[in-house]
Amino acid sequence: MKTDMECKPNRRVENSSRQHGGELLARLLYLVLSLPFFLWGFFALWWGSWPHWVCLTAATLYALSHFAVILIGFRRRIFLFCVLAFLFPLVSFFLMQPSHDRNWQQDVAEMPYAEITGDKIIVHNVRNCDYKTETDFTPRFETRTYDLSKLRSVDMMLTDWGLKYIAHTMVSFGFEGDQYLCFSVETRKETGEIYSAVKGFFRQYEVMVIAADERDLVRLRTNFRTGEDVYLYRMRVQSLKNIRDFLKGYINRINQLNENPEWYNALTQNCMTSVFRLAGKHAGEERGKWHWSIIVNGFADRHAYENGRIDTSMSFDKLKQASRINDRALAADNSPDFSKLIRQGLPGMDWAPGKGE
16 A cells, blocks of 8 residues: 555645646637627737838737736736737727828829808819729719709619628619619728728728719629629609608718818728718617617628518519619610619519608
């Protein structure tokens, strides 16, 4: 039999092994639990709006300090040190300021703005680019006048580029004489910059509401880009007053952004959430409520159909098939009657709201 003196060293080794194992397990747990916060902080610094070398240095230092705290820091103070380290990217993120003074791509070089005098709306920098290809075009920004007393409709357009669950949303206001003013909430990209949905969460882009001719915004997607399907629906807004107020909301929004730049956010400040905030203020009773299709906006048209906000004279699948306008847009091309031609034969285009005064 082993004596007590022989057993004690073995017990010390076992206790030491348990303590060492518990130490590793605790540090591993801290590493896993802190990982989402670390990744957010790292990319917030890596993709920051500071000079590139500053961003790279800050992100590297943050990563080194974060892992050093977890791997070799005092275990009882790991949580406190991780919180303190996270404050660095958090404060840096909120210190980043959007700007109008950057080397912008030509198609977003001019911010739209407008004046309203009585029923007359003068919109400056209405985009109407002359396209040869998606990337080869002559930028054109025009000043156009619209008569609120002739406002008759509002249409929703969804652009599907194959993701099914996510689509790009545009809104177009129609006036007598087939005059349309189309709005699209997009990122304002710098020269050489491309869009990234991940970067869209990290203040990488300023937000912009493009005001444009449909021959620009729609034809760009149907005639010059590949793999994009555009669907056009007449919105059944309760009254002309609601439509006018909705349009005025867009006018106020472009003026706000012209005066004070804001950051784009892929979740909270995107094409659909921006439309929802504007439309919700002027929606009728039982409308304008939050719905999951605002985030998963590829289903926005189905939700509108189920709530009677677009044509319901046929099944939704048939309506969606009939509402695809790519072939019409290709045939219309650069015709001055482009907006009229893409609507010919579409279901629900003859619907008109009440005056609602």
